[in-house]
Amino acid sequence: MCGRFVRKGESKKVAEALGVQDGEENWTESYNVAPGSTVPIVRDDPTGRHMAPAVWGFTSSGRGPLFNARAETVDSLPSFRDHLRVNRCLVPASGFYEWRPSDRQPFYFERVDGLPLAFAGIWKRVGDHLEATVITTTPNRDMSAIHDRMPVILSSDRWSNWLNPDPLSSAESQSLLCPSPDGTLTRWPVSRAVGSIRNDTQGLIERVEPQPTAQELFPMSS
DNA sequence: CCAGACGTTGTT
DNA sequence: GTCTGG
DNA sequence: CCAGACGTTGTT
């Protein structure tokens, strides 16, 4: 999954890297972006490529916003499939966090090449605002030791194909919704302080020694 | 027409 | 809310 | 996603 991420850097540079021609004022820095917050998304239309604000997560009648959609089902589920066809977007990020289930140790992931990440997303209009969700897939080798899902990260050569405003068949979409190649990402353990969204500082992405687990501190004798 | 399900994640 | 199933 | 709260009544 992808449930917390980072957005840093100068908006002008990010806009340039993404090929965005306007809307870059919607880029705001945060080291702790959570579902429900407003995030900049990137869309193409006949006039060009634009950055716009959207609430992260599709509101649902059940509990909690749908802030991820599975690549395996996004083309068939009623909540997502029509938006996949015509409302595709990028959700730009600098990196993202994942928690290792075994010990709740958080890790920060970013691209090895330091470029901005572009998550594959879909969006919808709800009243006077937009909502967006990030598509997830199976983990590549960079991720699999930490988590069993990862966000779909599109390389820049695929952005135009994904953002093409014309309807895309689900077969075409599915061909883009795959794990990024092994070696795309790097990672390191970070402070558990990232868990609380009250914390939002550069220190959240600094490497820490993983906190020993209770079992390591107090091993059970066999 | 109404009834009932609807999404992801993690956990064990 | 909106979609599917019956 | 994680953290943190989680209830009602009446009264002031």
Next chain:
DNA sequence: GTCTGG
């Protein structure tokens, strides 16, 4: 445990 808030 389950829900809300951020």
